[in-house]
Amino acid sequence: xxxxxxxxxxxxxxxxxxxxxxxxxxxxxxxxxxxxxxxxxxxxxxxxxxxxxxxxxxxxxxxxxxxxxxxxxxxxxxxxxxxxxxxxxxxxxxxxxxxxxxxxxxxxxxxxxxxxxxxxxxxxxxxxxxxxxxxxxxxxxxxxxxxxxxxxxxxxxxxxxxxxxxxxxxxxxxxxxxxxxxxxxxxxxxxxxxxxxxxx
Numbered sequence: 043x044x045x046x047x048x049x050x051x052x053x054x055x056x057x058x059x060x061x062x063x064x065x066x067x068x069x070x071x072x073x074x075x076x077x078x079x080x081x082x083x084x085x086x087x088x089x090x091x092x093x094x095x096x097x098x099x100x101x102x103x104x105x106x107x108x109x110x111x112x113x114x115x116x117x118x119x120x121x122x123x124x125x126x127x128x129x130x131x132x133x134x135x136x137x138x139x140x141x142x143x144x145x146x147x148x149x150x151x152x153x154x155x156x157x158x159x160x161x162x163x164x165x166x167x168x169x170x171x172x173x174x175x176x177x178x179x180x181x182x183x184x185x186x187x188x189x190x191x192x193x194x195x196x197x198x199x200x201x202x203x204x205x206x207x208x209x210x211x212x213x214x215x216x217x218x219x220x221x222x223x224x225x226x227x228x229x230x231x232x233x234x235x236x237x238x239x240x241x242x
Contacts, residue, residue, distance in 0.1 A: 057107040059225045060237065062120055062167055063099040064160070066187075070134055070213045071095045074151060077137075077210060078189055081149075085201045089194035090149075097234050100132070100153055100185050102164045102220070105176060112175075113222075117238045119170040120222050123163065124240035129218035130159035134187060137210045139202040146202035147192050151210050153185035160185060163220065218242060 066074075075095035082092065105116065136152035155161055164183050172178050190205075192198040222237040 056110045058110055058113060059107050059227075060113065060116060061104040061223055061225060062102045062116075062171075063221050063223055064102060064132070064163075064217050065219065065221055066098055066100070066134070067215045070215060071098050073210075073213055074098055074134070074187065074189060077151075077205075077208065080208060081190070081201060081205055084204055085197045088192070088197040088201050090190045090192045090198075090201070091231065092190050093188065094231060097232065098187055098189070099221070099223070099234075100160070100187065102160075102167055102183075102185075103171060103179060105171075108176075113237060115174045116171070116176065117222055119174040119176070120167065120220055120238065121240050123167040123170045124220045124242045127163060127166070127220075127242040128159075129216055129242060130157050131214055132160055132217050133212050133214040135210060135212040137205050137208065139205065145195055146198050148188055149190040149192070149202060149205050150186040150188055153187065154212070155185065160217070163217075167220070 072095065078092055078095070082088075108116065133154040133156070134151050135154050138150055138152065139146035140148040140150065153160070161183060168178060190201075192201065218241060220240045220242070222240075224235045224237050226233045226235070
């Protein structure tokens with residue numbers, strides 16, 4: 043293989059796993075961490091992966107792996123989506139599990155978009171990303187915070203029941219920015235790096 047061909051393959055192979063999200067304030071992340079700590083202490087043998095509190099966020103669009111050459115296009119699409127948008131209130135409230143029946147696999151905290159502004163921002167982002175050539179999301183937008191992925195049946199139903207019993211009291215906060223993030227998997231869980239921030 044020629045040097046040029048090898049170099050071309052290396053360029054093609056350079057891809058980043060990216061998503062667009064709304065960040066959570068420290069107070070909300072701290073409360074989520076306290077909730078997770080109570081669950082882990084109640085079921086220490088449960089086989090589950092627990093995202094770090096500092097990595098919790100509300101995902102608006104997950105793009106998966108894209109070529110690094112397209113990252114600028116994504117940043118520009120996010121900037122257009124945020125342009126002229128007004129800040130709004132969002133709240134984290136309630137606790138549940140997926141699937142709702144059968145063996146639980148994911149524990150989540152609810153996202154309350156009472157104003158509908160989060161859904162409007164997500165729709166605007168979806169349109170701008172589509173205009174930039176990114177694939178549209180085919181599933182309906184149901185925002186939530188994933189706080190655990192359950193890896194084995196043992197203790198999963200008891201853990202999910204406890205999670206719902208404890209619940210999560212409403213925590214409201216103001217949203218005034220849209221983030222483009224990179225996700226890098228690692229032994230301690232995914233590490234997230236901010237690529238760009240778009241204020242509104």
